[in-house]
Amino acid sequence: MSRSPDILLITTDQQRGDCIGGAGRGVHTPNIQRIADRGARFDTCICPHPMCQPARASILTGKLPYSHGVRDNGRNLDPRLADEGLGAIFSRAGYETRFIGKAHLSTHETFEPTGFPECYDSVATYEEAWAGPYMGFENVALTLRPHHHCGWKDKPFTLHYENYLDRDGQGKTRWDRAKKAVPPFTTHNQVWRSDLEDEWMSTAWVGERTLDMLNEDRDRPLMSWVSFPDPHPPFLAAAPWSTMYDPEKIDLPPHRRLDLDRRPWWHRAFLESPARRTQKRKHAEDQPYWGNDDALQDADLRDVIAVYYGMIAAIDHQIGRILDALETSGRLENTIVIFTSDHGEWLGDHGLLLKGPMLYDGLLRVPLVMSGPGIATGRFDEPVSTLDLRATLTELCGLTVTGDDGTSLTDVMAGATREVAHNEWEVDASRSGVDLDLRTVRSKTHRLSVDLKSGAGELYDLAADPHEMTNLWDSSSAASIRDRLTATIVEERPSIIPAAPRVGWH
Numbered sequence: 072m073s074r075s076p077d078i079l080l081i082t083t084d085q086q087r088g089d090c091i092g093g094a095g096r097g098v099h100t101p102n103i104q105r106i107a108d109r110g111a112r113f114d115t116c117i118c119p120h121p122m123c124q125p126a127r128a129s130i131l132t133g134k135l136p137y138s139h140g141v142r143d144n145g146r147n148l149d150p151r152l153a154d155e156g157l158g159a160i161f162s163r164a165g166y167e168t169r170f171i172g173k174a175h176l177s178t179h180e181t182f183e184p185t186g187f188p189e190c191y192d193s194v195a196t197y198e199e200a201w202a203g204p205y206m207g208f209e210n211v212a213l214t215l216r217p218h219h220h221c222g223w224k225d226k227p228f229t230l231h232y233e234n235y236l237d238r239d240g241q242g243k244t245r246w247d248r249a250k251k252a253v254p255p256f257t258t259h260n261q262v263w264r265s266d267l268e269d270e271w272m273s274t275a276w277v278g279e280r281t282l283d284m285l286n287e288d289r290d291r292p293l294m295s296w297v298s299f300p301d302p303h304p305p306f307l308a309a310a311p312w313s314t315m316y317d318p319e320k321i322d323l324p325p326h327r328r329l330d331l332d333r334r335p336w337w338h339r340a341f342l343e344s345p346a347r348r349t350q351k352r353k354h355a356e357d358q359p360y361w362g363n364d365d366a367l368q369d370a371d372l373r374d375v376i377a378v379y380y381g382m383i384a385a386i387d388h389q390i391g392r393i394l395d396a397l398e399t400s401g402r403l404e405n406t407i408v409i410f411t412s413d414h415g416e417w418l419g420d421h422g423l424l425l426k427g428p429m430l431y432d433g434l435l436r437v438p439l440v441m442s443g444p445g446i447a448t449g450r451f452d453e454p455v456s457t458l459d460l461r462a463t464l465t466e467l468c469g470l471t472v473t474g475d476d477g478t479s480l481t482d483v484m485a486g487a488t489r490e491v492a493h494n495e496w497e498v499d500a501s502r503s504g505v506d507l508d509l510r511t512v513r514s515k516t517h518r519l520s521v522d523l524k525s526g527a528g529e530l531y532d533l534a535a536d537p538h539e540m541t542n543l544w545d546s547s548s549a550a551s552i553r554d555r556l557t558a559t560i561v562e563e564r565p566s567i568i569p570a571a572p573r574v575g576w577h
Contacts, residue, residue, distance in 0.1 A: 075292040076444045077406040078161070078464060079393070082130070082296070083386055084123060084173060084217075084303040085426070086412035088116065088436035090383060097322040098380045102391035103440060106408050110442025111484055112450045117435045117492045117513045118414040119458045121426050123175045123303075124148075125496070126413040126457070131156040131176065131206065133461030133475030135495055138564075140571035142497035147177040147185060147574055150206060155473050157461055158207030161294035164470050169284055170208040172277040172298035173217040180221075180354050181575035188230065189215065191354050195227040199234065208296070212280050214273055217300035219249055219307060221354055232276055245271050249307065255314070259371035261363065261424065262306040262378050264313035269385065272309050273300045278389030285396050294464075299389070302382035302416075304425060312381035312388075318373035321380065324433075326538050327367060329422035333542055335520075335527040337498075337505045338429050344504020350576050363424040372419045379418065407443035407467060411457055420538075428498050430511045430520050431539055435494060443467075447484035454492040454513045455480060476566065490514060491559050502576055510560045519556040530556070 092100045093107075094114070119129040120136045128134075128141040128148045132155065136142045139152050153159060153176070158168045177187035184192040188205060194215060203211040215230035216223075223246040229237065236242040245267055252263035269275055281297050307313075331339040347362050390410070397403040415434040417423035426434055437457060445467040459477040466479040476493075483489065491512040498507035508523040518539070521528035530546075530553050531539040543549035 074405060075166070075468060077292050077402060078166075078294040078468070079397075079406055079408045080157075080296045080460070080464075081299070081390060081393075081408070081410045083299045083383075083412045084301065085414060085416045086302055086383060086438060087415040087418060087433045088114075088438050089433070090380070091438045091440075094438070097316075097320075098383055100383060100387040102387045102394060103410050103438070105391070105394055106410055106442050107440040110408075110446040110448055111440065111480075113439040113455050113480070113483070114450060114452050115454045115492075115513065115515060116411065116437055116439035117454065117456055117494055118412075118437050119456055119494055120496055121414045121428075121430060121434050121494070122496070123413055124178070127175055128152075129458040130413070130460055131158070133458050133477040134566065135458065135476045135493060137495055137497070138476055138566040138568060140568050142495075142570045143499065143502060143573075144577050145178050145502060145573050145575045146571035147187065148206070149571065153206040156207045157294065157296065157464065158209070160207070160461075160465060160470060160472055161468075162207060162209055164468070165291055166294040167289055167291045168208045168210070169293065169295040170203075170205065170211040170213070170298070171280045171284065171295065172212075172273070173214050173300040174206065174211070174298065175217075176206045178575040178577065179215070180352055180577045183574070185574050189213065191215070191224070191228060194230060197227075199227065202231075214300055217273055218303055218305065219246075220305055223247070232273055235276055236271060257371070257374040257378075259374060261304050262371070262375045264378065265307045265309050267309055269309040269312065272385070274382070274385045274389055278392055281389075281393050282396055285393070285400070285402075297393075299386050301386060302379050306375055306378045306382065308378050308381040308385060312385040313378060314381070315384050316377040316380045318370075318377040321373055321376045323369065323372060323376070324419045324538075326540060327369070327372060327419045327422055329366065330540075333540075334429070335522070335529050335542075335544075336525070337507055337522060337527070340505045341427050341429070341503060344500075346500060346502070346504035350502070352576060367419055367422055367424060375424065376418060379416070405444060407441065407446065407464065409439075409441040409460065411439045411460070412437040413457070428496065428503065428505065428507060428509055430494060430509075430518065432518065432533065432537075435511065435513060435518065445481070449484070451483050452515060453483045453487070453489045454515055455483060455489065456492040491556065493560075497570060499573075501573070512556050512559050514556060517552060517556060519553065521557060521560070523560075523562060528553075528557075
């Protein structure tokens with residue numbers, strides 16, 4: 072009997088679907104392309120939610136956010152649902168299960184301690200040697216503060232990445248150096264070129280831990296989720312990646328000015344609400360406001376995009392090292408390798424930066440490439456979702472599991488068509504300044520978003536209008552496609568559970 076295939080699920084944070092090589096932007100990712108060249112590339116893959124925690128819970132469980140309860144950041148996934156997630160399923164099937172990097176399956180900044188290891192106020196109750204289990208994974212190596220918009224905390228308020236930074240007592244010094252800008256200087260508060268050496272950055276740390284894992288002897292097949300925290304903001308990179316792309320030569324989005332008058336009401340309400348500025352965050356009291364409310368200047372956007380591309384290049388370099396290690400060991404042919412991201416980034420589209428309840432294509436669509444046993448070769452354009460990964464991997468590995476909201480991608484690879492993929496978000500005013508029951512569907516040619524509370528919506532013909540400039544929601548000529556796509560939204564389905572309680576903001 073042949074050995075079961077190993078699984079290597081590689082994710083990034085906040086990487087747009089068009090920000091890999093050959094997807095329309097000026098970024099180069101030769102090692103991600105190595106995966107695509109050996110297997111399948113899905114050009115219309117969307118995230119089930121545009122925020123980190125819900126999107127990651129959906130990857131883990133194969134459930135839409137209203138079916139796993141994590142309807143927004145700041146709401147923890149119930150560990151009982153993780154018992155049917157990727158880690159637990161493959162653990163019960165005899166796999167060694169590992170997680171490396173940013174999990175964000177529970178909330179970092181909480182109002183009160185929650186008891187989870189990713190909670191700033193609870194991590195001190197875990198011994199320094201703790202390495203799992205967590206959310207179904209037997210062994211974990213995690214980042215507690217994966218991004219640099221929070222301050223440094225000494226042990227025991229640290230996890231594996233922070234302990235690595237502090238292994239010689241210089242953790243705070245390195246953290247502060249990461250925040251120190253070096254030439255060429257930038258002016259936007261979200262972007263800078265960092266003084267810290269690349270070896271200390273989270274991308275390099277995740278890469279090294281993954282290589283250590285792959286070099287271990289094991290007698291069981293391996294299911295691993297390797298999660299790079301970048302290119303999430305703030306946008307910073309170390310040399311050589313920080314200067315790899317010349318800001319004067321990067322590709323600016325063609326429409327990069329706010330155009331709120333032609334959009335549904337919540338676009339302006341979200342941007343103008345003071346709620347996002349007035350949240351009390353005890354772990355960020357000494358930090359600047361990291362949101363973006365002001366008009367983007369082209370010079371600032373050039374810097375953001377150049378460094379964002381550099382962050383992706385640093386990740387691609389580590390992916391190359393990982394693929395080389397698999398190839399050298401002879402295990403690549405029997406390893407299912409998947410690369411994707413949790414959600415995208417506006418990156419200047421329509422004058423916007425970061426993320427929120429405006430589901431433009433740059434935020435909604437994510438990269439998805441995969442290769443390995445059972446995966447066809449080719450480029451596919453059907454609307455699919457990252458919540459399809461649980462069904463795909465369990466089918467490829469011959470596991471019988473409980474149903475979820477996803478569908479195995481083997482049907483698309485065999486030539487099947489799909490009508491739409493779904494995204495849903497219960498937006499609440501306490502965190503985002505607006506209350507919405509926001510449902511989005513993506514077909515091969517259109518994107519529709521509707522707030523079921525107010526009935527307002529937007530519809531774009533992406534084939535004719537790829538930059539989503541003309542809202543067809545009230546157009547009589549588009550009424551039939553609007554009604555057809557709206558009909559695919561099931562307001563009440565049996566799998567919906569109550570929203571998980573809000574325990575924090577992030």
